[in-house]
Amino acid sequence: MSGHSYQGKKNIPKITSDRLLVKGGRIVNDDQSFYADIYMEDGVIKQIGDNLIVPGGIKTVEANGKMVIPGGIDIHTHFQMPYRGTTTVDDFSQGSKAALAGGTTMIVDHVIPEPGSSLIEAFEQWRNWADEKTCCDYSLHVDITHWNDRVKQEVDILLKEKGVNSFQVYMAYKDFYQMSNSELYEIFTFLGEMGGIVQVHAENGEIIAEEQARMLEMGITGPEGHVLSRPEELEAEAVFRAITIASQTNCPLYVTRVMSKSAADIISQARKKGNVVFGEPITASLGTDGTHYWSKNWAKAASFVTSPPLSPDPTTPDYLNTLLASGDLNITGSAHCTFSVAQKAIGKDDFTQIPEGVNGVEERMSLIWEKAVTTGKMDENMFVAVTSTNAAKILNLYPRKGRLAVGSDADLVIWDPDTVRTVTAKTHNSAAEYNVFEGMELRGGPSVVICQGKLVLEDGGLHVTPGVGRFIPCTPFPDYAYKRVKARKQLAVLRAVPRGMYDGPVSDFSPLSRGGTPSASARTSPTKQPVRNLHHSAFSLAGNPAQRGELQKHLHLPISLPVSDCHRKYQGTHKYTHTHTRAFRSRLSVR
């Protein structure tokens, strides 16, 4: 807790000398619940307990025995995101207002630099936008959209000086954001050494591109083509591949947007084997499903378009909520990224052109309460963990955020478990015309929201001030993810076997015959030849490399083979591919 740094903020004076007492609430943290009053001053919790000695004449909020929880942290938003010359309809002001209305008092937005442009410039750009307009505290993830030595230096600076500890990479969006496996390997290695968190958008972009072309060829141009061209399997495959790379590079992995049962299962299995991997289901995948892609109403169907797509399996939300309750998935985001119908209509004749994104920042907490807590899947402490505490831990902001304790930020919510609200685009705080949760009845919601020690929601009235949100810098090596990684690094010192020198005859060989597989794309760095990398082959996070190798073989082959284009790329990482390709090919041609 030592030294809260309100670095570089022009608007500290606005939040000073605010004193507030929350009386008679039941404080719910992720480990326990107890009755106590909370006194806060200058945006920080100063006292917790009974019969507090506080200055006279201060503002008092009666909680009347209701739950008082740490304000939610939405770890995944895209406010004011530029898209082909326009931006998403919810800017930082509108978006953070919606967040506060739903009980979320901190957001973490994604900075998405154009491929080829500077990461730091993009980061500064986002900082300016957010500082100007955000109504609650925020942090930023930076997406790595291309990879070279300059980007590497910029990432280093962002980590060490700019307060960014998480970076997203893409396994989808071919020829745009997508990274090759070798690039992923390099990025993971680098971030693993520097203490960053690798977030991954996990979908197999190569196969998607093929499938998209096939769908369009078949004359399917509507939003249903989106989900048809991105089957669940492609998400699961990419999640598995990302976990494999992370495990080889001993780097903690964070999978953004877990949308399907099979992807969630892969994460959960990997966690059981000991991999350091975290899964983030989003409001949409926890609350609704992909059957709406077949809606006759184009605008409605298009409003559900996001990637990976919502699964058409209607049991998915229930399943993901169960895994969230059992701790196999850890953190929830909203991936709030809203476009107007007119913007979505860019893709009215071609689903691949529909801007991707759904709403969810306002509904996130109520929806989890409704689907998981009122159904008895999880208890209130776990609710706090998945909506706030775990996110704070992975961002390395705990216990400043994510916990009600003396010295923590005064971001808190009085939660009314019985209030019922029907979600509708008419009353929501987002500027989007469609709400993907339209008509859903949600039990549980905030009755009072306090952000930075100030009342922003009370008696149904929302009072926000754009621009008060502070950038909260995140530091590298969060304990939550890195303690185990650090310990494993110490263990993983690999040594060569000392042998006598071989001095027998050596047959002639041509210098290019081995190790020199040509790189599949120009981006591939020649420094990594994973096939031959014996140094890494003996190291296993889970302790049983043989078994993992088996699984890897099984999962990768059938999926990666049908696309002739992508197999070459895989050659680099998976030595099995080449030998098996021909056999599979011949089988394919028969089909």
Added chain:
Amino acid sequence: MQNVELPGYRHSYLHGNVSASRSRAIAPLERDESVPMETCFVFFPGRSNGLLIRGGRVVNDDRSEFADVYVEHGLIKDVGVNLTVPDDVRVLEANGAMVIPGGIDVNTCLLKPHLGCPPVDDFFLGTKAALAGGTTMIIDHVVPQPGDSLLEAFERWQASADRKCCCDYSLHVDLPNWNAGVQDELEVLVQEKGINSFQVYMAYKDMFQMTDSQLYEAFSFLKDLGAVVMVHAENGDLIAQEQSKILSMGITGPEGHPLSRPEELEAEAVFRAITLGNRVNCPVYITKVMSKTAADTITQARRKGSVVFGEPITASLATDGSHYWSKNWAKAAAYVTSPPLSPDPTTPDHLHSLLACGDLQVVGSAHCAYSTSQKAIGKDNFTLIPEGTNGVEERMGFVWDKAVAMGKMDENQFVAVTSTNSAKIFNLYPRKGRIAVGSDADIVIWDPDRTKTITSKIQQSAVEYNIFEGMECRGGPVAVVSQGRVVYEEGEGLQVQQGSGRFIPRQAFPDHVYQRIRTRNKVKGRQGVTRGMYDGPVYDVPAMPKYITPSPSAKTSPTSHQPPPIRNLHQSNFSLSGAQLDDNVPRRSGHRIVAPPGGRSNITSLG
């Protein structure tokens, strides 16, 4: 800024624990048996009995921070840097080592008799060993013999423990059988005696074993009391068959023990216990998870949402069952415990992985030490060998050595599995299991680099064969503080006080276990379909309606009779999972439908 989470706790456990224990809590750190408790307060006149642990890294289950800890009267008074403390306090230098909440060993049997003889480690030796290993609280199993009164057995255990324990303790009560008398005693134990956990047995046929119907009733009853149901999960019927088969094959040595209790029987029973728990909507705690398959069964159930907890023990986490085939009879017999250690040598590794990812939650020791001559009761027949292994002293060390030092789990998770999770499940949190202002001063200074070779020569336990003999173990305590008093310091040795341990009562309905159960009770109430009255012709039936299945045993109670789903409108309102006021009143389901008073005129009026 350092004392982050503190003030709230002070009162939170005050309301969470029986206040009687509080008055004792303040009392006497140096207590002599002859001195009545009330007078012990004045032991150091003119000197505060404060203790400052300086320069350590305080590790709780959620995070680690550099801070000093100040302790007074057995409670933690302050946590932070630059604390203001009286001048004359004793100072313990941590020198940057970890300062963790003392371990809680939730499974010991220090008085459980086998054929009349008690184990060689009694409450004194057992708790002394516990303290030497960094464990500052134990929860012992009260094991009444079938037919005995639970209350009497409980009092016998409590009396013995009060006289001998050197650290705080609490008790689980095992249910040797199930009948109406037991129910009354259970209510007294839960409501007046501060017991909130009871163990039932699926093994030990014709002794402790309960039938599924009895288990169903016991689960329902205990759930309404808000207790944690602990299950010894093994299929006793099959074991009995296998045992006689193996004996008839001429195998009489300890190897017959694992041969007659294969892994599968454990997994099957775990699965059955979880199924029962799901049907009754009752939390289930599996004691002694010994095999990979049992652990996997728990993992799968948790992923589906069952409220189930698994407790691997020191033995299953550190060694395996290959020793049952040792040529040395005494050595082989030392490993005999039930369920047996799995002969699969990859078991410990697998269990540690699951412990690290949170699928198993608690580490116990199941410490129950019999001497070689006691074990030799079964020298000609393995079924008579007293069951139990040591492990209370080695418990924390092996979790550190095999999980933390191997990079499987981090130090915070280490605290969670050795202490915090047990405190949460058994409703001791945050009085125990956390270093925070207001918590009990049970603290361990832990040195991750200390290496020790386990041998029976230097152990505290009186047992001749240590099953971990010769194993090297990294990590161990350099100082142990129990009830605010330094009981172990490296170089100074153990300084324990027989009888200083207090009984810690535990309230029913632990939040960590029961919150979800309560919600599920509310939402899972089932309702019958409201229909119009059927007034068509009714076929004459013989006196015995077909849906009254004859009970499989005389012991079966009608409450557990599951109604056939189709026709029985009378019963359709009865919820299997929901708590009903009259759940424990046996219901004669069959009678009501056959001949309701006033004839069967209007069936819908009951709905």
